[in-house]
Amino acid sequence: MAVEADVEWLSADEQATWRAFNTVCRLIEGGLDRQLTKDSGMSHAHYATLVALSEAEGQRARMGDLAAFLQFSPSRMSHAVRRMERDGWVVRRSCVTDGRGQEAFLTPEGRRALEAAAPGHVAEVRRMVFDRLAPDQQHQLRSIASTLLDAIAE
């Protein structure tokens, strides 16, 4: 990218906001990953995948839908499911109605792993986020996150 004639730098206030926000994102994600890895042997991405499948009709979903729901790249989704298949939490089957597609199914073992992991994970989310925020901050955070999400989704 060529040097723009006029880049509007961040103000001191914006910079402080940005650094705090960015650091918080990293720390929270890291904390959740560490908790899940230590207590349940799965990454946060695997946990989110299990949750998505458990909520889906018939405990199964097309790879693409799963990726779209989780906002994962197709490649990331594919690698993640392959890994989880190795662990016995998921199986892949060719889609009947579309030969190109694959469907991921949650196995009973996967459901058990999810149910075992959920309480600790939820507690950690509470500990790191909701326990710290006043009710109005919680409401503000929801509004801010939704605003950004809509904007990014274009």
Next chain:
Amino acid sequence: MAVEADVEWLSADEQATWRAFNTVCRLIEGGLDRQLTKDSGMSHAHYATLVALSEAEGQRARMGDLAAFLQFSPSRMSHAVRRMERDGWVVRRSCVTDGRGQEAFLTPEGRRALEAAAPGHVAEVRRMVFDRLAPDQQHQLRSIASTLLDAIAE
């Protein structure tokens, strides 16, 4: 999902907040990484490291201080600096006052890379975050992020 006796699940409101927030974090980090990689050949972590060094006294810092400032693990910091040393943006030297320590120095080449990358990065941060938020949301976000940061820092 099975209900555990003593875990307080997230309310529908909390769950919506949490999913939006978590997704936004992932998308923003991913977007910044992609922009920097494409336009400047560096990851967000490398960019942050260059910024930290450029702001440090004498354009250098102890590995540990750098890691603490960026909230990186020592290992991550070490790998990142090794990689950046290979790119000629940084050099490592043994610390004079403490034989255990290493200091990372920003090279002129590293400074040039940073200066070339900064405008595009700032523009992306604006595009993804500050352009979308009303002034009061911006203020709220700073307050929320600071609150969480303080809490996580214990």
Next chain:
DNA sequence: GTGCAATATTTGAATGTTCAACATCGTAGG
């Protein structure tokens, strides 16, 4: 029907991240 672009997913290589193990140095106590 045939050919071809679009769609759905996977694969392999490069890079990044984490964890545990290791090496080295500083320092406080005996």
Next chain:
DNA sequence: CCTACGATGTTGAACATTCAAATATTGCAC
């Protein structure tokens, strides 16, 4: 002194993520 312990960093292996390329199938234009 010197010994043991804590602090500072690095390394290697396992795993995760991304990008580009490959594969397979569908749907459409003709």
